[in-house]
Amino acid sequence: MSVITIERKVLEKNDEVAGQNRDVFSRHGIFAINIVSSPGSGKTSLLECTLSRIKNRVNAAVIEGDVQTDLDAQRVSALGVPAVQIVTKGGCHLEAQLVRDALAAVDLSRLQLLIIENVGNLVCPANYDLGEAVKVVVASVTEGDDKPLKYPAMFRNASVMIINKIDLLPYVNCRIDDLKRNAISINPSLKVFETSCVTNAGIDSWCDWLEENSSPKK
Amino acid sequence: MHELSIAQNIVEIVGEHIPAGSSRRVKTVRIELGESAGVVADSLEFCFNTITSGTEMQGAVLEIERVPFVVECNSCGKTSTNEREVFLCSFCNGNDVKMISGNELQVKAIELFDEKELVV
Secondary structure, three states, rough: OOOEEEEEEEEEEHHHHHHHHHHHHHHHHOOOEEEEEEEOHHHHHHHHHHHHHHOOOOOEEEEEOOOOOOOOHHHOOOOOEEEEEEOOOOOOOOHHHHHHHHHHHOOOOOOOOEHHHHHHHOHHHHHHOOOEEEEEEEEEEHHOOOOHHHOHHHHHHHOEEEOOHHHHHHHHOHHHHHHHHHHHHHHHOOEEOOOOOOOOOOOOHHHHHHHHOOOOOO | OOHHHHHHHHHHHOOOOOOOOOOOEEEEEEEEEEEEOOOHHHHHHHHHHHHOOOOOOOOEEEEEEOOEEEEEOOOOOOOOOOOOOOOOOOOOOOEEEEEOOEEEEEEEEEOOOOOOHHHH
């Protein structure tokens, strides 16, 4: 019998490329965030609300990840913000290499903020570092208050949680305090925002946070 | 279904460790998988068997060693685990804890067939 010891991380190649992406962001002074959630939590609506407010204050670009179509990139482009669409053709998550390829189509020279909208999926994207500074998980109240307990890896790896669609709270079986408590039990250092893209509640404080953390103007 | 992409990564890593020019085949691939790594062991095994089928690694057995979710309490210093994988100390109920295992996803080792076994 002959055993060869290996001791290598399975996703080391992705981590390596993610590290290179991180170097690119740092060299160009770009604050990069990776937005993850289940499908239909309102990520793209949230982006529209966010970008329409901050686009004149911060130079931003968006990388959109979807299984099929460039509909999301069209929505963002309609606001006059540069958007690159990655179509994964069935792939359930973005990988660092896909982001690196997409970066070739982005003008990095004046960019302060790069928003990567991941494929809607609360499982797979948790494993794949893209090189972002911050992972933002969006949980909408229509999904119930137990999502963090069901998908702990995603909530653990995120630094920010946005509770979206709070205008629907009177109509759904979701206690926002329980949702927060569940999320904090998984990740005590999670920063939480509560938003609605219909009433615009909470959007300003999220935008302020984003602007404060974005790199200075170049 | 990111298990397929993870299985592909495992096969690639193993391929880099088979001695050059060797005709010896891979008997087992040992990996370490944390309980909270977000990977389904059965799916991973299925994907591994599917993509190695018809290749030089056909028949190699994927041995998955599960690593429990364990947190260490910064207040009372004890380590504990819980099925829900929450950041809570089972002894003092404090939430000032750090995760010390459960995220593992690593190829540990491979075992090759002996030349003799290959002849049989």
